Amino acid sequence: MWATSARRAIAGQSSVTSWLLRNSMIKSGEKVRSFSSGSNQLTVRDALNSALDEEMSADSRVFVIGEEVGEYQGAYKVTKGLLQKFGPDRVLDTPITEAGFTGLGVGAAFYGLKPVVEFMTFNFAMQAIDHIINSAAKTYYMSGGQISVPIVFRGPNGAAAGVAAQHSQCFAAWYGSCPGLKVISPYSSEDYRGLLKAAIRDPDPVVFLENELMYGETFPVSDEVLDSNFTLPIGKAKIEREGKDVTITAFSKMVGYALKAADELAKDGISAEVINLRSIRPLDRATINASVRKTYRLVTVEEGWPQHGVGAEISASVVEESFEYLDAPIDRITGADVPMPYAANLERLALPQVEDIVRAAKRACYRQVPQSAAA
């Protein structure tokens, strides 16, 4: 891989270009630099794959471990091609034991390697959660700073489609409450690429919550995003859409729903500011509070269960820091307080929909009926 990209680099072709060529994203002869900003198309899956590829090339301590990550090319094809390129020492297929391979990854991290542990879904990670919390999150503190754990736990989180209770739980709130962990939940390809690279480079243990339904989604990305040194800061939210009437916070797939809701609201003259949290822990309280101090109203959106959810924490934070700015109670839009049902109609009812977000934003703005646009 190194030799190939070195030759191509000398020939004037960057490693990113060759990656895009190999994956049929651009035609031979096209130069990436000639694309204008934001007109490269990148799927979330490719964002993750390219991030893993580059970080493994740059640092020989990084390795991938999990079920089906190697020969099968990844349960969701996120690790496609990595076994062929880096070999079985760097991409480990494991027996079916989350507790086993998570503990193994933590032990390797204690020694000084940088494992990326893939869970087929974070639902299965519950069988390894002791290692994530007790062995990874707490060890740097418990050892008095002697043992660091530079490990990344990644995989799909939250609801997919028709996979029911044991494959649909959102773990953002659980992991987000744990000191010692960093918890990330990206939305766009730019998020996935920049934040996974940042997570792998981070010396602390990181829980990286993906979304199965987003893997095939395509997003426009700028040239900067495709650079092998592109990273995003962990702990900073992104304002996806500026607005002045109501703040809507969301993460992962719900950011897309919030943006659609903002479009709907705009038709009724409500200008919504949509914040893509990107990080659950650390939570970007500064950005959230600054936005609420501008709009005076807040709606939080998440797929997970309502009690002790991410919205509960955001709500408490805003009440603590920006109480006198609030013109309306904070509304939490969450998944229903039930284990996820299977039937498609029930599943739809159990998850937030765009209409729910629109109604909540209107309630916050005291609107029952559409009004003409405010001056």
Add this chain to the structure above:
Amino acid sequence: MYETMAILQTMDNLYYEAQRQGRISFYVTSIGEEAINVASAAALSSDDLIFPQYREQGVLLWRGFTLKDFASQCFANDEDSGKGRQMPVHYGSKKLNYITVSSTVGTQLPHAVGAAYSLKMAKEEACTVAYFGDGGTSEGDFHAAMNFASVLEVPVLFICRNNGWAISTPASDQYRSDGVVVKGQAYGIRSFRVDGNDTLAMYSCVQAARKMAIEESRPILIEALTYRIGHHTTSDDSSKYRSITEMERWKSLRDPVIRFRKWLEGNAWWDEVAERRLRATARNEVITTMVRAEILKKPPLSDLFKDVYDSVPVHLQEQEAYVRSTVTRHPKDHPSDVPL
């Protein structure tokens, strides 16, 4: 080896008593398992990475953890390399290649396999060594670790201190297999059963196992049979579930320290005079370090918020500033032995 075993015994007994006197909150003795601890440590190299359960302080003592180090951790003073973060006996030393004790049972086993994998990849002339008890073999992590180590072919020693008791659960209620050694075989791991109270047998076994593990890059399981003469911890009174005669019999007839001493005396390498001198010196040193550690200052407030993450995040910096301002406003409420 004998001197270390005797110092270990002395230390264990004095710290147990200190807990009973209310001077420390908690302690775990290794009484009855001194041979396993010290002989295994002696047969290893200092490059081998140790993953303990919590009854292996003899291994740490052999490697060079001083009586002062033990005291600092148990009394949680500002000399503790663990910065007062953990309960007593949760020692760790990066320098001595001894991974910090974690209370969770069995979690160290897959960790040891992962670290062994790293050693294999780095082609180091070393292995990892994971200690656990008979009770620990019931944990899921034990089975996952054994299976993995076998499949990945990594240099790890699994040393089971089968002392017959897991708190109040006797081995007969822990498993129905023929001990632990057959479990290793079931996973395709070469396994040994040894008399854990025979210092020399323990030493030879671990020495041979280490060689095999490193040269052939394979896991080895050692089941060392012994008896837990002491209580599970200071929170336990084992006379509630086992007979005092049983404990007394093991203590007087099967004690590994006495057994080794008799062998040394039989070879004229040790005698009554040396014994009395060693015991007196050991007792003296342990007490001196204890008394000194007891009155030292506690770890400072500045250590409370460190090491949660690699760098202290903004919200913790804010919390520390808030705590400090509270201390400034209410100095009488802040304990005098906790520096800022």
